Amino acid sequence: MSDNKVKVTIDGITVEVENGTTILNAARQIGGDIVPPAMCYYSKLKGSGGKCRTCIVKVSKGSEKDPRPMPKLVASCRTTVMDGMEVQNITSPEVLEARAGVVEILLINHPLDCPVCDQAGECDLQDLGYEHGLQKTRYEFERRTFERIDIGDKIQLHMNRCILCYRCVYTADQLTDGRVHGVLNRGDHSEISTYIEQAIDNDFSGNVIDVCPVGALTDRTFRFKNRVWFTKPVDAHRDCPTCSGKVTLWYKGPDVLRVTARKDQFGEVEEFICNTCRFETKNTSDWTIIEPTKISDTSVIAANHYETLRPLPVIKTNEQLREANKKELEKTIKY
């Protein structure tokens, strides 16, 4: 074993990782069900994580040198692995119970307005609630409400749905010059705001939509246009002077309804994109189509995604894409 590598065992699976890796990222290297959920951590945003507490795990052995267990559950996104560390995630009933508690608590003030929320179908909180939530809430008080705010003409803030993950704040801080939005007030009155209804006027501001784990920040140009599971994502790119131009186009029939950054298997964007690509470039002719976006078969978006009977016009006309589509379809049929 080289000097800068350490061994960590998560739910019985051992992996060798770079020194300084967090438990969460070690788990992501293993992949599968043992990866803790993360609502606030975002690997591309410095300083993120530690807040939502959904990724908590049990460290049953601290390290080879000091095998004592850690006294409390720890946030896996902010705890670095030590050589010989043993971690329990889904194999610990204590962790699952605590996580269910966090999910319940995250939901007490969250409006259950999924039927009218544009994020539904690609919402991390919806997935978590489905997996860990109780059938019925024990919270019998009025939920906290805020006014909806339009942050410029492209982004809408639905503060009621916000879980205060701070991702958008880090995004604004780290991607744009002169942050204009942040967190106001304190405790459960905290809110994301620009103080005065100021447009986030910056080439990269639209990325706050992609990093939002819930439907608090949504794309006004897509608002109520369609449910995400009726749209079909296709990866595309263009030569953009501002960003990489690598995007996902969300089609309904021949129309591009929405443009987002491409996301990896953990729901994080691969590369941040500019507002021109996101909001202003919605014609197929603006883009070079690459392939149908790979969607996890557990996602509702996967439903009928690769159907061959009525493929998207952009796919129908392109031999290479038709082939890719067929391959993906065969894969999904196997399940």
Added chain:
Amino acid sequence: MLKVEEHSPVTFSADLISRFDEIVSRYPQGKQKSALLPVLHLVQAEYGWLSTQAMDKVAEYLFIQPIEVYEVASFYTMYFLKPQGKFMLEVCRTGPCCLVGAEKILNHLENKLGVKEGEVTPDGLFSFRGVECLAACGYGPVLQIGPEYTFYENLTTESVDQLIEDLKNKS
């Protein structure tokens, strides 16, 4: 979301600026943001509350973004983001003071002043509110009045009446 209450321009006096400068000198080079809390106290003492204009000026002075000032001003309870009465009577409402009658004092103030918590009396003189523990539990009930944060201890309804009279006469 916080609303903007006023649009009158704010200019800090030379005296105020020199006091800001002294505060900034307490921190290492480049760490002038540390002066934010003390500077906001000075601004509030001057104007009675923190308007957006005043906060923007503070941001400009400290070379930080306005949102950084709003974030801080709205986090801490001592900063007023809307105008208050000339005398803001802040009564401790936490456990130990309640054991010795703080709730009675708060009710008394509401009746006496004829306004609810956070409102201003028509003459613009008084506001009151319950605040959390002021770390004077052994002398409860207590209240404080900014910007000097003068303390009044072992309150009774009579001593509160007297205090209000004195403040009226003073103004």
Added chain:
Amino acid sequence: MSRKLLLEHINVPGIAGLDVYRQKGGYRAVEKALKTLTPDEVVEEVKKSGLRGRGGAGFPTGMKWSFLAKPEGVARYLVCNADESEPGTFKDRYLMTHIPHALIEGMIVSSYALGANASYIYVRGEMMPQIRILERAIAEAKAAGFLGNNILGTGYNLELYVQPGGGAYICGEETALLESLEGKRGNPRIKPPFPAIAGLYGCPTVVNNVESIAATVPIINDGGEEYAKIGIGRSTGTKLISASGNLVRPGVYEIELGLPVEEFIYSDEYCGGIANGKRLKATVAGGSSVPILPANLSLKLANGEPRLMSYESLAEGGFATGTMLGSGGFIAFDEDQCIVRNTWNFSRFYHHESCGQCSPCREGTGWLEKVLHRLEYGHGKMSDIDLLVDVAKKIEGNTICPLGDAAAWPVGSAIRHFRDEFEWHVKEPVKSQSVNYGLADYAKPIEKVAEVKTGE
């Protein structure tokens, strides 16, 4: 009379000024430390003294100091935590008001030990009068050559500044305090790194409570070993206790650790008993966050032996029958106090003071408050009681900083010891609005309690 180390001269007229303070032996510790001891020797004395952090956590101060990283060419900071906000605690206010030079002297000695050349005293913003007192004291000390460049000709330089807070209990948490000192919202940092490695401005930093810093003065004057002789066991030295609630003489008292709780409440040297001839119902021994105990368990351990004012004795029995010394905020409840109402009041406090950064505390504290409010005002259900216990459990241990625990413990302990009273509020929704539950069995001799406990 027990020994006084911090408040020995508190009643001397003019002790708040430098001259009188010096006449009474003040600044001897600065002379001794700077002229005859190396910084490491000062740390060693503090280690020997067994001094434990007086802000609430009780972590050994000398050990905390020895963790401080000392990379070459990087500034180190000492920050004094004077953000006294834990309900029931007002000792630091007292010390800073009446004998500010005790803190200034301690700051000089401690800064020297840690190698800090700029130190900050972070005082809660509401204590503007104390800030003015400290600033005056600093100016006096500087004029007398105890601060500034080349102090007492030793070559040691130190500047001392007072920083006001803005009104936030959470800034008593050391990393939230550092954030606040950097001009930010008081959101506690996620640890590691600890302040000893990366604190103020990313530099190695020690944060100590006012009383801990002031205690270094007698430790240096008399030696750590002498200090360790005072007190009991690992609870060495004296402690300032803030006494409030329904007592004949509430106030700040310096006690030798190990004083029986009963003596502290009833003796004329201290609180003089319960006010208005009433009987004691309950105590919160160490500030609002520590578990509340009924009268019987306040005065005696579960085995019937007297409970003492020390870190160990107050914690004896764990959370089942014990509590914590915490910050020494001692609150006494007489027989007419309603535990449900007080628990609601405390939970309102924690709800109000939650910074909102992490979800269990942000959402959970509000939930606790709302359920307790409903119970207190006669709209509660029997199932609410277990719901409270469960929600408190979901917060406890799952948050970034200890505020989550601080919010959960008072609720859990109140239900553990006063469940009857909570149930009575549900069973008697009307009556409970006009009459109090009263003393019930909460002061019955301890043997009875032990029996009931084993019978469960």
